[in-house]
Amino acid sequence: MQRSLAPLILALAAAPAALSVVVPTAPVAAQQASPDLTQVNAYIRGVTTLTAxxxxxxxxxxxxxxxxxxxxxxxxxxQYQKGVPLLIVGDGRALTMxxxxxxxxQRWxxxxxxxxxxxxxxxxxxxYGKLVPTGDPSILSVEARDPKRPEYGTITMIFKRNASGPAGLQLYGWVALDSQNNRTAVRLSNHVYGATVADSAFRWTDPRPRGRAAGG
Structure with a gap:
């Protein structure tokens, strides 16, 4: 695997080509009152587990x-495909690559x-989020960033309206951009919500000398 993939994986980002991402023009107050933004909040709060x-x-x-x-x-x-020796795990406190x-x-x-x-x-x-017009009423796009911490990067989450998903939405993927302008596209499929997931799924084996089981 080419080492150049590592920073791009950390960015976890770039919009799916089928979606048009446009700079929003609505005022902030209107964004805050948006039922669509409320629905996205409800989706994130409604997900207990997800595999895809x-x-x-x-x-x-x-x-x-x-x-x-x-x-x-x-x-x-x-968990990346066979032959890609990288793993990214979040244990509730930090992300580890x-x-x-x-x-x-690497851990942050x-x-x-x-x-x-x-x-x-x-x-x-x-x-800290705002709706991004997509031109398609069946798709919601929300850009989130911390204006006080631009170095943390930006994520634009893409949702499709789906009555069977939490809060009537399905997470299609996201657009992330890190402080070094690294971008990749992450697209999800075969979603399963609410299945039992053991905490052991978020542990990993430390490959460094005198390695140890970690995470979780």
Whole structure:
């Protein structure tokens, strides 16, 4: 695997080509009162667990696939396809990227990542998110960022209206952009909500010398 993929994986970002992302023009007050934003909040708070297949494409067109496992609050796992020696795990406190090829581990607070918007059901999106027009009434797009911490990056979450999903929505994927302008597209499929997920799913094996089981 090319080492250049590592920073792009950390960004976890770029909009699906089928969706048009436009800078919103509505005033902030109107955004806060939006029932659509309230519905997205309800979706994030309504998800207890989620498993899905993901496809991740970077800005150069390279694509990786794998399995996403999420358990609220704050736990997430990106298990990449066979042959990709990377694992990303969120244990409720921090996100950890483990590179088994070079035996390196990087760890940072979940709140410092664009993914923090998806992994904290107690946050109110109306305080740091805004709707992004898509031109399609069946699709909702919400951009979230911390204006006081631009280095944490930006995430634009894409939802499809779906009566069978939590709060009537289905998470289609997201657009994340880190402070180094690294972008990739993450698209989800084969969603399963509410299944039992053990906390052991968010543990990992430390590949460094004198490694140990970690996470969870």
């Amino acid at each position: 297949d993901f496809t991740q494409t970077d800005r150069s067109g390279q694509t990786l696939t794998g399995k996403l496992t999420l358990k609220q609050p704050g736990k997430i796992r990106f 483990i590179d088994y090829e070079v035996r390196q581990v 607070p979940i709140g410092n990542s664009p993914l923090g918007a998806l992994l904290d059901p107690n946050k109110d999106l109306s305080k």
